[in-house]
Amino acid sequence: MTPRRAIALLLACGLLLCTHTAWADRIGDITSTDWREQAWRFVTLADPAVRFALAGSILLGLNCGLLGGFIVVRRMALFGDMLSHAVLPGVALGFLWNMSKDPVAIFVGATLAGLAGAALVGLLRRTTRLKEDTVLGLVLALFFAGGICMVTRIQSLPQGNKSGIDKFLFGQAAALGPGDVQLMAAVTVLALALVCLFYKELLVASFDGAFAASLRLPVAALHFGLLLLLSFAVVVALQAVGVVLVSAMLITPAAAAYLLTDRLHRLLQGAMVMGVLAGVGGAFISFLGTNLPTGPFMVLTASAIFAIVFLFGERRGVLMRWWRRRAQAARVRRENTLKAVFHILESRGLGHVRSVALHELAAHRQGTMATARSEARVLAGHGLATLPAGAESLDLTHEGWQRACEIVRNHRLWEWYLTHQMAIAPDHVHADAENIEHLLGEDAVRQIERALPPSPVDPHGRPIPALGAGRGERTP
Amino acid sequence: MDGAPPLEIHDLTVAYHERPVLWGVDLVVPAGRLVGIVGPNGAGKSTLIKAAMGLLPAASGWVKVFGAPVRQNLRRIGYVPQRESVDWDFPVCVRDVVLMGRYGHVGLMRRPSAQDHAIAQRCMDEVGLLPFADRQIADLSGGQQQRVFLARALAQESDLYFMDEPFSGVDAATESAIIALLQQLKSRGKTILVVHHDLPTAREYFDTLLLLNMRVVAFGPAEEVFTYDLLQKTYGGRLTILSDMADAVSRQSRSP
Structure with missing residues (x-):
């Protein structure tokens, strides 16, 4: 040196x-x-x-x-x-x-x-x-x-x-x-x-x-x-x-x-x-x-x-760490909104429409209209959805839809893994998956996928969406 | 292999603050043995290997390595210290540490050559650490940290290895990886002495056992030495341990 x-x-x-x-x-x-x-x-x-x-x-x-x-x-x-x-x-x-x-x-x-x-x-x-x-x-x-x-x-x-x-x-x-x-x-x-x-x-x-x-x-x-x-x-x-x-x-x-x-x-x-x-x-x-x-x-x-x-x-600075935690928390909030939108769409049968009314979102998340509107604005700000001025419903963009599928998939993959591979009771796994879904990296996903059966269903009987599931597509 | 035994210890006595911790140890380890050193806490297991390498002063006695005084043949010794003996927050990456195994061969004031780097690379690969080569060592699990030390010892390319509790605090995968590695070293004619804490696995892992309790209680093939009487002598008749031993022995005698 x-x-x-x-x-x-x-x-x-x-x-x-x-x-x-x-x-x-x-x-x-x-x-x-x-x-x-x-x-x-x-x-x-x-x-x-x-x-x-x-x-x-x-x-x-x-x-x-x-x-x-x-x-x-x-x-x-x-x-x-x-x-x-x-x-x-x-x-x-x-x-x-x-x-x-x-x-x-x-x-x-x-x-x-x-x-x-x-x-x-x-x-x-x-x-x-x-x-x-x-x-x-x-x-x-x-x-x-x-x-x-x-x-x-x-x-x-x-x-x-x-x-x-x-x-x-x-x-x-x-x-x-x-x-x-x-x-x-x-x-x-x-x-x-x-x-x-x-x-x-x-x-x-x-x-x-x-x-x-x-x-x-x-x-x-x-x-x-x-x-x-x-x-x-x-x-x-x-x-x-x-x-x-x-x-x-x-x-x-x-x-x-x-x-x-x-x-x-x-x-x-x-x-x-x-x-x-x-x-x-x-x-x-x-x-x-x-x-x-x-x-x-x-x-x-x-x-x-x-x-x-x-x-x-850069890596260990206190402010930088705080900033990263904040960014992480914001990402988790966005992903939770996307997930809620996915669930609403799923309850309708996952048709071609990717539009969800704000009052539906508010009802699903058990929040107020104001919260739902601000959540929708955040999604729009990140290019995950469109929310025309004065509109009462949001439209997921392609990227938003992809991301929503991914996060729900992560959640259900993890639940599937815990119940099928780790022999944990199905009613014990949801809370854990709520957290893990945001953290599951590509490597872990690949590993779980390798053990996955052809038509995977989560422990609650819902299909696990495919990666990059297209318009209205179900799991292959 | 030359004719002289890899390790010959004669009447070795070691004292800490004048209190002897090892008394008159005589030991001749033939080549190609995988030796487990077992004994209770404070039996002087680590002291024995440190004194054998000359890291601790001996009160009396001598140590010969491949027929020569140990100082002259240190290059033929590889060493795995206890994992707790270093600061894992130290600013080095895995590659740096493994490369240290080459320092004895590189010589004072010189830099490791491309060949030394290649050897370090191969040793990291052998213990499955290649994906972590550029990680800081604090970012590793306990088992991975232990494998860093093993890779470093491998990079020493020695004929006689001293390992101080390489199995302590490691996961099952690392434990079996280490065992495979020890067997492989043995099959290449290396001689390995391992301080080992866990009696039930001692007989299974090693072909030769050294029962130590401030003195050599017994040294010989594992199946001959791993007996109730000798273990009782080693562990000094303390009741809880003794009953553990009794269990271990009975388990061993039941398995064919």
């Missing part, structure tokens, strides 16, 4: 980096607050700081989306949360290393802290009876509290360039420098390359670890590798999203993609695309004001994407 889109984006990021000039000032330093002017600045990419922020957000979205996909399918979401909080003391230590915001020192410190957190979780899991969620919550709180204390202490220190250390909590894409973006690019390329190379191994190890081990695949090494990539992703994303919310950038885009697809490679691609959208969207919105934190806006954008997928997702 070589996601070409991802590589194209990476190339774009590289270009953005190449065009940077030496006097890169930070977005945070810019004093202008007119949001239209700011938006224009962002869109035109005139500012090198904007280019860094944008490149950083794209890389962050790619990397977090990719690894987040694995987090979600491996049920490690809480683990990601723990990891993202556990890196904070490492950030502080990296800063203390030479009292400046050196990306590499912070990267090393934060990765070590993240791995220490993971190791502590493993140790507690092995040596106590505590369950995973408890242990994760415990370690998360411990490391985060330690980190907060250290960061607060650093801010009160007299010496050193402390600008930016406070941005690690809630993130500021505008504070990204060339060093940060290069590190992000390196980490993202590494993650993409490793996932592409070991995709097959990661797939089987994530789905069925015992089976993967039985193939002699290095399951533990794969797990550790994923953990390492995950720590890298969290650490490089810190500057832009912040410790508190970075786990959401892992989980939310991947969760949205999970709702959309049934295949892992598509899930990963989708998560990367949504991660990029969320990253860029968040960076853009936070750029509109002065000193707005980036992390919350990225997460809100990601959540908005999730909400859209949740509501409008």
